[in-house]
Amino acid sequence: MRLAFSTLGVPGAPLDDVLRAATRSGFHGVELRAHPEEPVHPGLDHRERAQVAERFADAGVELLCVAGYPKMAARGDDAPVLAEVSALLQLAHDLGAPYARVFPGGDTDPGEADVIAVRRLTHAAGIAEELGVRVLLETHDSHRTGADAARVLDAVDRPGVGALWDVLHTWRGGEEPQRSCELLAPHLGYVQVKDVPSRQDTTPLPPGEGVLPLAEVVEVVTRSADARTPAHGLGTGVEWLCWEYEKRWYPEVRELTGLLPGVRAHLMELLADAA
Template sequence: MKLAFSTLGVPGLPLPDVSRLAAAHGWDGVELRAHPEEPLHPGSGPAERADAVRRFAADGVRILGVAGYARVAGPGPDEPVFDELDALVRLAADLGAPFVRVFPGAGEQPAEEAEAAAARRLAWVAPLAADLGVRVLLETHDSHPRAQDAVRVLGPVGHRNVGALWDLLHTWRNGEPPAVTLPALAPHLGYVQVKDVVSAEDLTPLPLGAGAVPIAACVAELLAAGWDGWLCWEYEKRWHPEAPDFAGLAGPGREYLAGLLPR
């Protein structure tokens, strides 16, 4: 497996520093949070995109994905969501990133209506994603936190360029253990986000292995299934400014994940 971290853990850090931090501690890749408050997002111009590609390549670090904020099951017309999806896929393609993350975000709508909208919107973007060599991944999050929830959307789409991002925290805290999640998501799985927190009720971020999230069980299930993709540490410093800085945890965090893998 390859190991990455999300820039959610290093909010606002200039991209050259992100790349150097990853390289210094042996991380294979970085997931870029694509929000307007970050250095790189769908509104960034061609020069900024090309510069990011050069800098990461120079450090030997892969841009794993673009973590977008499109809510594909959200209420309202399709066109604004289409525009968001189009922009995210084109950003990922320009960066050479294989993945785009999107959220469900159904809110209080009836589930059937929200899931039909999500499937329709993801099916719309799938041909563009295929043309540009990108996979759009629906994260197990908010209104659809478990594998069984995500599969209700992904099954009707039925396109290889639309898949799932397994956020281990959300499946686990909603009562779905890794041994149940993986078989359901396996046909769709793009990559896996891991994190550690105090408990299912207290989401204060902790160093990997120091909290309650069953990271080791997750990795064991992936290994047993022969899966050889990416693990990405999403340390939620952005939402918890009081948490220790990621820079001091980057080395031990990578060592912890590497220690779960065969040598």
């Protein structure tokens, strides 16, 4: 299993700095926040996109995902949401990323939110499949547990749509890692890990310094990846663990470059123990 880290919490970080941090610390990939305030976003032109892809290739670092903010279960017109998703998927394709991340964002009753999300994700699936990428629904906000996300993903059941398992939110939703993995396994793209002091205090900590059951998560994911054939024949099981670094929303946390070596060492230890 390979390791990535996320730039979701490093606002405006120059791409060369991100790639240098990845290569120096031994991470294999990067999850990029695709927002207009960041260096990489859907507003880039063709030449700029080609330059980003070339810089990743030259660094020997994989671009795992472009993480956007379309809200697939939110009330309102479908058209602007689908336009946002389409632009995000095109960006992923042009940069060579296999995944584009979206949120649920439901703001109505769960039944109605599920219907909206299924409709939009089914449409997005067609775009994703034509481009050869996948749109991943993160376990977050209105659909934070594996059970919540699986209701939608089971109904969509398309190769272009999958799940991004954010372990903090399933855990805060009261779901055990084994159960989350069972529900999400047929759809799982990759797993996003982090750590926190408690269910009430979500100030980010480096993995291993908080209370999240990360060892159990890694164990069940490793066992699931070894035992199953992925849905729709995509890939060879879950290949990535991605550490989400969130300094943007918690400015008091330590700097990324100083944390990366220790985070990598801890995740590698968890992987070795689960093997």
